[in-house]
Amino acid sequence: MLPEKHTTYYDIIDSFKGKGCPICSLVDRSVNAFFKSFLMEFVLNNNITKKLNKSKGFCERHGFSLIKHGDSLATAITYNVLMDDLLTELKKTGAVKSSFFNKEGDCPACEAFDESNERYTDAFVMYAVYPELLEKYQGSTGVCVPHLRKILTKCKDKELLKQLVEIHLSFYGKLNDELISIIRKNDYRYSKEPWGSEKDAWIRAVEKFVGRQYKD
Ligand SMILES: [Zn+2]
Ligand SMILES: [Zn+2]
Structure with a gap:
């Protein structure tokens, strides 16, 4: 029996774009x-504090993500609590042995x-x-690559596993061909060949292994 389609199903489909x-x-x-919710209710959320x-x-x-949200007040309040604790500890012990450093x-x-990582990889499979x-x-x-590893480990259906492996052989195979093309065009004998989509494949290859998009 096929699993019921919930919002996650449509979120996953959407993410493909x-x-x-x-x-x-x-x-x-x-x-x-x-x-967003932390910054909105930071004073009230004792659990996170x-x-x-x-x-x-x-x-x-x-x-650094917190800094990027740019909420100076909420960040100041959050770190003021941590700083107060640190100062109290330092005054008490005056030494690095303080439990604050654990x-x-x-x-x-x-x-x-x-x-979220577990939830979405489970849902994908x-x-x-x-x-x-x-x-x-x-x-x-x-x-x-980190998500591929997770997905293949979670997949218990042999037929589906075979299909997933096939799909990723094609995905990663194409990217590898682009890497080979970069290497080839750096050879003076082929250096006159025009560049195509492989131009940024070296960046996409690192991104694939890291699992994040590069932002400079
Ligand atoms: Zn973290
Ligand atoms: Zn990923």
Whole structure:
């Protein structure tokens, strides 16, 4: 029996239209929503404040995401609490032995990321039994290597697994051909050949393995 189509099904189909890994884009959207709600209710959300006290703030990636949201007040209040704790600890012990330097638990945005990551990869594998989904997927740029690994590990249906492997052999095979084309055109004998879509394949190849789109 085919699984019932929920909003996630349509979100997944929709994500195929974008650039870069469709699952990464869905997960990014969830993390963005996490930050939006955090910034909106930061004073009230004791749960996240407690987590931040344990994790000693956001991790590097999510700390920088927080800055990008540009909410100076909410960020100042959040980090003022952390800074107060740090100052109290330093005064008490005056040493690096302070428990303040022991991180406990994950950055709350990482938790939101992990939760969404599992949910969307599970949903992708579940809904991949719909031929129309796989057909539309083949028109996308395909998932990144970290998501490919996750999807193939989660797929318990042998037939579907075979199909997924085929699709990704084609996705990644095409990209590899573009890399070979770059290498070839750097050879003086072929350097007169015009450049096509392979021009930025070297960037897309790194993005595929990293699982994120490069933004300079
Ligand atoms: Zn991805
Ligand atoms: Zn994080």
